[in-house]
Amino acid sequence: MSHLSRRVFLRWLAASLGTAAGGELLSACGGTPTPDRPLAAPTKFAAPTKITVPTAMAQPAATLMPSDTLVSPTTTAAPAGAPDLVVARGGEPQALVQQALKALGGIERFVKPGNDVIVKPNMCVAYHSYEYAATTNPWVVAELVALCLGAGASRVRVMDYPFGGSADEAYQRSGIKEQVEAAGGSMEVMSRVKYVNTDLPDGVDLHKCYIYDDILKADVVINVPIAKHHSLARLTLGMKNLMGTIRDREMMHADLGQRLTDLAGRVRPALTVVDAVRILMNNGPTGGNLDDVKKLDTLIASADIVAADSYAATLFDLKPDDLAYIRAGVASGLGRSDLSNMKIEEIRVGG
Amino acid sequence: MAVNAKRNSIRSRKRWLALRKIVQMTALLTFVLLFIAARRDGWPPDMVNVPLRLDPLAMLVYSLATRTILIGSLLALITIGLTLIFGRAWCGWLCPLGTVLDIFTPKRHRRKQSSPPEKLRAVKYVLLLTLIIAAVLGNLTLMIFDPITIMARTLSIGVWPAFDQAITSLERTLYGVPFLQEPIGSFDNLMRPAVLPIEPLFYRDTLLFAAVFIGIIALNWIASRFWCRYLCPLGGLLGVISKVAIVRREVREDCTQCAACGRVCPTDTIQPDKNFASDPAECTICLDCWAFCPQSGVGFPAHRSRAVWNDYDPNRRQALIAIGAAVTGLALFKSDATARRENPQLIRPPGARENDLLDKCIRCNMCSRACPTGAIQPSITEAGLVGLWTPVLVPRIGYCDYSCNACGQVCPVQAIPPLSLDEKRQRVIGRAYIDQNRCIAWADHRDCIVCEEMCPLPDKAIKLEKVNVLNAGGTPVTVQLPHVNRDKCIGCGICEYKCPVNSTAAIRVYVPGTVG
Numbered sequence: 114m115s116h117l118s119r120r121v122f123l124r125w126l127a128a129s130l131g132t133a134a135g136g137e138l139l140s141a142c143g144g145t146p147t148p149d150r151p152l153a154a155p156t157k158f159a160a161p162t163k164i165t166v167p168t169a170m171a172q173p174a175a176t177l178m179p180s181d182t183l184v185s186p187t188t189t190a191a192p193a194g195a196p197d198l199v200v201a202r203g204g205e206p207q208a209l210v211q212q213a214l215k216a217l218g219g220i221e222r223f224v225k226p227g228n229d230v231i232v233k234p235n236m237c238v239a240y241h242s243y244e245y246a247a248t249t250n251p252w253v254v255a256e257l258v259a260l261c262l263g264a265g266a267s268r269v270r271v272m273d274y275p276f277g278g279s280a281d282e283a284y285q286r287s288g289i290k291e292q293v294e295a296a297g298g299s300m301e302v303m304s305r306v307k308y309v310n311t312d313l314p315d316g317v318d319l320h321k322c323y324i325y326d327d328i329l330k331a332d333v334v335i336n337v338p339i340a341k342h343h344s345l346a347r348l349t350l351g352m353k354n355l356m357g358t359i360r361d362r363e364m365m366h367a368d369l370g371q372r373l374t375d376l377a378g379r380v381r382p383a384l385t386v387v388d389a390v391r392i393l394m395n396n397g398p399t400g401g402n403l404d405d406v407k408k409l410d411t412l413i414a415s416a417d418i419v420a421a422d423s424y425a426a427t428l429f430d431l432k433p434d435d436l437a438y439i440r441a442g443v444a445s446g447l448g449r450s451d452l453s454n455m456k457i458e459e460i461r462v463g464g
Numbered sequence: 465m466a467v468n469a470k471r472n473s474i475r476s477r478k479r480w481l482a483l484r485k486i487v488q489m490t491a492l493l494t495f496v497l498l499f500i501a502a503r504r505d506g507w508p509p510d511m512v513n514v515p516l517r518l519d520p521l522a523m524l525v526y527s528l529a530t531r532t533i534l535i536g537s538l539l540a541l542i543t544i545g546l547t548l549i550f551g552r553a554w555c556g557w558l559c560p561l562g563t564v565l566d567i568f569t570p571k572r573h574r575r576k577q578s579s580p581p582e583k584l585r586a587v588k589y590v591l592l593l594t595l596i597i598a599a600v601l602g603n604l605t606l607m608i609f610d611p612i613t614i615m616a617r618t619l620s621i622g623v624w625p626a627f628d629q630a631i632t633s634l635e636r637t638l639y640g641v642p643f644l645q646e647p648i649g650s651f652d653n654l655m656r657p658a659v660l661p662i663e664p665l666f667y668r669d670t671l672l673f674a675a676v677f678i679g680i681i682a683l684n685w686i687a688s689r690f691w692c693r694y695l696c697p698l699g700g701l702l703g704v705i706s707k708v709a710i711v712r713r714e715v716r717e718d719c720t721q722c723a724a725c726g727r728v729c730p731t732d733t734i735q736p737d738k739n740f741a742s743d744p745a746e747c748t749i750c751l752d753c754w755a756f757c758p759q760s761g762v763g764f765p766a767h768r769s770r771a772v773w774n775d776y777d778p779n780r781r782q783a784l785i786a787i788g789a790a791v792t793g794l795a796l797f798k799s800d801a802t803a804r805r806e807n808p809q810l811i812r813p814p815g816a817r818e819n820d821l822l823d824k825c826i827r828c829n830m831c832s833r834a835c836p837t838g839a840i841q842p843s844i845t846e847a848g849l850v851g852l853w854t855p856v857l858v859p860r861i862g863y864c865d866y867s868c869n870a871c872g873q874v875c876p877v878q879a880i881p882p883l884s885l886d887e888k889r890q891r892v893i894g895r896a897y898i899d900q901n902r903c904i905a906w907a908d909h910r911d912c913i914v915c916e917e918m919c920p921l922p923d924k925a926i927k928l929e930k931v932n933v934l935n936a937g938g939t940p941v942t943v944q945l946p947h948v949n950r951d952k953c954i955g956c957g958i959c960e961y962k963c964p965v966n967s968t969a970a971i972r973v974y975v976p977g978t979v980g
Binding site for chain 1: 504505632635636639645648649652653656657662663664836837865866867868911912913914916917918919920921922923924928944958962964
């Protein structure tokens with residue numbers, strides 16, 4: 114050992130820094146739970162400690178939607194005479210979408226030329242093809258994509274954050290990827306870096322939540338749930354489908370009805386299309402048994418997410434008030450459930 | 465003129481070194497590329513398995529232990545053929561671990577006065593013999609020392625998850641810059657799931673796996689390629705074959721005894737006291753000595769005789785040590801508590817339990833790489849020392865995805881059988897049990913139902929019973945209590961993974977079956 118040259122010094126410096134950094138990284142990979150996936154279901158949402166996106170980033174997005182406009186969830190006022198809700202029955206999925214949207218005032222009511230659109234179907238598991246009614250009908254999704262592009266949308270992305278299996282697998286096995294890409298849309302695997310801690314100024318029970326940034330930034334969000342059985346919520350419909358826009362789903366269960374309402378008030382889909390081509394009567398939301406599937410060839414479309422869910426509940430012989438999130442949604446002014454007072458247009462497609 | 469010609473020849477010889485380095489880097493990158501591609505929906509299994517099937521040690525001991533020969537393992541004959549011609553060229557030109565060791569070699573600015581004793585070279589032969597004898601007796605525990613499994617394991621348990629964390633941190637930071645959000649999003653969509661996992665993967669004791677690897681590299685500072693010279697059992701196997709290899713290093717008459725070759729030899733096998741001759745079992749044909757020779761004193765002509773046997777080469781003494789070590793080791797394993805009763809958490813990948821995983825697994829941990837949820841962890845304690853680093857499913861870290869059968873496809877030796885997705889969905893790997901003292905519904909009379917919701921079986925192995933009970937405050941409440949139908953449960957563990965109870969789950973998967 115004569116003397117410590119600069120090169121040697123730098124090498125050792127690099128090695129020690131590398132070790133320190135490597136140690137931190139490796140310890141981050143350890144088996145201990147991290148903020149990415151909190152295990153607890155606290156009654157009050159404890160914000161994960163680690164966030165790299167400064168809250169200042171979330172602020173402008175929050176101001177885009179003034180908190181006092183909660184009553185009208187649509188981006189554009191409904192044209193005079195347009196129904197509150199459309200039910201289309203008895204045809205091919207594409208035709209159901211076309212007719213329902215036409216009756217609702219046309220896709221142009223929701224999508225303006227140049228809009229960036231996100232279509233959010235239910236692709237909650239990667240287990241089965243669409244026939245098992247665990248995931249939204251691919252042709253319903255694809256037709257919506259095609260309509261949006263036809264109305265001049267600059268791009269249409271389709272995404273969901275499945276809880277069983279990985280996104281790429283769910284996109285493929287559901288059959289949605291194939292149809293959406295054929296229709297000119299693109300599938301996006303929801304990136305874990307794009308969830309931002311978002312304020313919910315109108316939230317009653319949920320005040321902060323990690324929501325997918327692009328869902329918040331998109332010009333139009335179209336919510337395309339499939340109607341399914343669910344043991345806690347009884348049914349998973351439009352409001353519950355928005356669980357796919359957030360990351361820490363476990364904490365929603367503490368007060369599912371109110372928290373879904375708070376979330377829907379922030380995500381604010383312009384249009385909700387409930388796919389009831391096939392519905393899952395039992396063993397939801399995962400499905401897998403064709404005996405539990407009932408083919409209805411029905412589609413419900415409304416700008417009011419609560420109204421769409423309310424009508425969908427009747428397909429299962431339930432009243433809207435049987436569902437906690439519909440009750441909470443009405444109480445918070447998110448939407449309506451009084452089906453008898455709504456202007457509902459029922460159409461029969463093709464025979 | 466003569467001086468010029470000599471210079472030209474030295475320059476052309478150095479070009480061979482450049483070629484060797486290119487081959488080394490290509491082999492290393494190919495190894496990493498095949499590792500990356502060894503994921504669900506990645507490249508075909510027969511392709512990603514090539515490195516492990518080229519490993520003659522893995523294939524030999526697997527065949528000895530199981531008394532079967534896999535068609536794919538015949539690829540190892542290529543490596544043996546290569547060694548019969550070029551000696552340990554595998555080590556000098558192809559081995560990914562050897563290349564990593566070359567990259568992290570300290571500058572040979574000072575020749576160590578005291579190289580480790582030559583006798584130490586015998587360690588690799590003792591290790592090799594013990595490994596082979598243990599394999600004959602049906603045990604593969606020592607495969608943890610195979611260089612290819614070391615590389616694969618280090619990549620899957622240490623490097624890749626850490627790399628993912630590093631990239632994610634970087635992405636998160638850059639995502640805070642508004643104009644970078646679009647490019648970061650596109651980059652992320654490009655990387656996941658093709659290269660990096662969509663969800664972060666977690667492994668137990670990642671630092672341990674990294675430390676083993678860093679330790680092997682650190683030995684380079686005692687002597688270059690310390691691992692290859694003294695410890696590597698694959699190097700030992702190829703070394704023995706190299707004794708009869710055709711192409712061998714030879715010192716020519718032009719040698720002026722300048723000792724330049726001895727200074728550059730990475731395995732330090734050039735012996736000045738034996739007229740700068742070398743041991744073909746130690747020579748990796750790296751060509752450094754040939755390229756750096758100021759004269760033309762080194763050549764690599766063809767031979768047909770057997771090379772000289774050295775003191776440290778396999779001998780009767782070593783064989784006796786190996787037999788003793790293997791027999792003693794196995795006897796001790798047999799008296800280990802894990803041999804009497806298995807750990808209740810020793811959940812094996814689908815189909816592996818019935819398939820005698822412990823006797824077949826070569827400890828490469830490629831199944832961990834293939835598992836999309838990070839459920840498959842290298843066993844540290846569950847399987848005892850005998851099953852060190854064999855795959856075990858840890859549902860609290862990751863669940864067995866109902867839509868995935870990747871582990872059995874990727875396993876190079878079918879220790880995890882290659883089941884079709886339908887077969888795999890039927891395979892029972894464990895059974896779930898509810899801890900009623902901690903379950904939110906059972907203990908606190910609050911609705912939760914997450915385990916039932918998550919159960920992927922078409923008819924749900926978890927059923928809910930609606931009951932009216934008095935809660936702790938004496939108020940009557942209706943609550944849905946989960947029950948596991950053990951006849952249906954396959955033990956995929958998604959219920960345990962998703963159970964919202966903090967820390968240890970209130971529903972846990974245990975090894976299936978009962979005694980007798």
